[in-house]
Amino acid sequence: MKTQPSIPCPIGRAVGVLGERWTLLILRNANLGMTRFDAFRAELGIADNILANRLARLVEAGLLVRVPYRDGGRTRQEYRLTAAGADVLPVLRALAVWGQEHTEPYEPTEPMQVIHLLCGQATAPGDICGHCGQPIRRTEEAWLRPWRSDEPYPLAEPVRP
Structure with missing residues (x-):
């Protein structure tokens, strides 16, 4: 880089x-x-x-x-x-948490959620699911942005050289 x-x-x-x-x-x-x-x-x-x-x-x-x-x-x-x-993901997660806690949307909306695809539950951003206690791999994480869609978006896999 x-x-x-x-x-x-x-x-x-x-x-x-x-x-x-x-x-x-x-x-x-x-x-x-x-x-x-x-x-x-x-x-x-x-x-x-x-x-x-x-x-x-x-x-x-x-x-x-x-x-x-x-x-x-x-x-x-x-x-x-x-x-x-892909390694910028923790920065994006931290910005999402900070934005949720310290800013207001123009119109009321449900908050963004991180979904652990293995158990299907919302969890706090991080490496371990707060619901099932299992590690969350990149391929098992999705973001639900209710102002965009009712469906969670799984994270993209980075290109491997």
Whole structure:
């Protein structure tokens, strides 16, 4: 992963990679399986030039990789999560908890939930299910965002080199 080597503080280096507007939301969506430019744009309402810039920076930093796909007669690019991008998950979970506790939505809504797919129950974000006590692997975690859907979104698996 390319970062600014002149910054000695790891928090400063992380903010250098993750701190731009839209970046964490793009990574949230990538962790939930979104891969295509048009889908990111539609979900986030972000301008094309800004989205292209953020995606390029995330590819350069090693959090996403470009993977070609065919769309009719055209070759286009998907943006797939890497292991480094998947490792942002605890940051996203922490932001979700903080946002739930310290901010208010514009309209009342049910809170986001982390669902342990093995037992089907909501649990606190973390490595162990608070309901069944079993470890929660990435492939066994889904996010229920009731303002978007009644169905939980399983987390995407990162691309393996």
